[in-house]
Amino acid sequence: MGEQLDKVKVALTELDLDAIAPAVKEALDDGEDPTLILASMADGMAAVGELFEKGEYFLADLVLAGEGMKEGLEVLEPHLEAGTTGQKGTVVLCTVKGDIHDIGKNLVATMLSSAGYNVVDLGTDVPEDKVVDAVRANQAGAVGLSVLLTPMVGSIGDVVSALEEAGLRDQVKIAIGGACTTQELADRMGVDALGRDAVEAIRIFDGFFS
Ligand code: B12
Known part of the structure; x- marks a missing residue:
């Protein structure tokens, strides 16, 4: 460094x-x-x-x-923010239902915006129906979920199910991140990627939109 x-x-x-x-x-x-x-x-x-x-x-x-x-x-x-903001695609980002940690999510949001994504940041403690509404309203191509509390990991599954029920799961890729997330959890919840930090987040979303 x-x-x-x-x-x-x-x-x-x-x-x-x-x-x-x-x-x-x-x-x-x-x-x-x-x-x-x-x-x-x-x-x-x-x-x-x-x-x-x-x-x-x-x-x-x-x-x-x-x-x-x-x-x-x-x-x-x-x-x-100088440059190409919003050109690469739209990402709906939030911290999941039951969880109010937002420092990491905000970093990911800033990083993605600076990398050229249109980031729709829904904030913290966000229920799955809000995610579905935002994906539909913004024609988002990807969803990023931040989760730091182990008791709240089920909220990831709730988002995945709600997107499936709304018929939107095939249109969006989903990435998760945050202190309590593991690859095993990502596999179990049926999401597409796990990001360890904000730099990796860019690599993941670039892969989603390529
Ligand atoms: C700061 C903090 C708080 C602050 C939050 C302030 C805020 N505005 O966010 C406050 C004090 C409010 C707080 C509250 C609580 N906290 Co707290 N908190 C932390 C702490 C110390 C740091 C989190 C942090 O900001 N890290 C720095 C950021 C930069 O890192 P990050 O969040 O991991 O994000 C990076 C990556 O993970 C990744 N990333 C994150 N999200 C995403 C999303 C995507 C899509 C991708 C690709 C990548 C990605 O990129 C980010 C940037 O590099 C952690 C300890 C820890 N090691 O995480 C405990 C911790 C998460 N908290 C914990 C707990 C238990 C709580 C409380 C329940 C405490 C209580 N009894 O009230 C409450 C939660 C209330 C609730 N309903 O949410 C536990 C969780 C344990 C568990 N596994 O369940 C931890 C692990 C502490 C501990 N060891 O006990 N907390």
């Missing part, structure tokens, strides 16, 4: 809020690829998640990290 990219990741991981926006700006000035800067922010957030799990960070720290993400994205987003 380049020195500037590392600075972005470290500023977020160490919750150094004053340093995040300047680090992003420096990386941009240095000519770093905005997509890689975003990936460094995702790495920083992932590290914050791990520190929380180890008991070294607390809820208040997660809130700070969320603020840091926002500040970094404010600097980065104008550079990400």
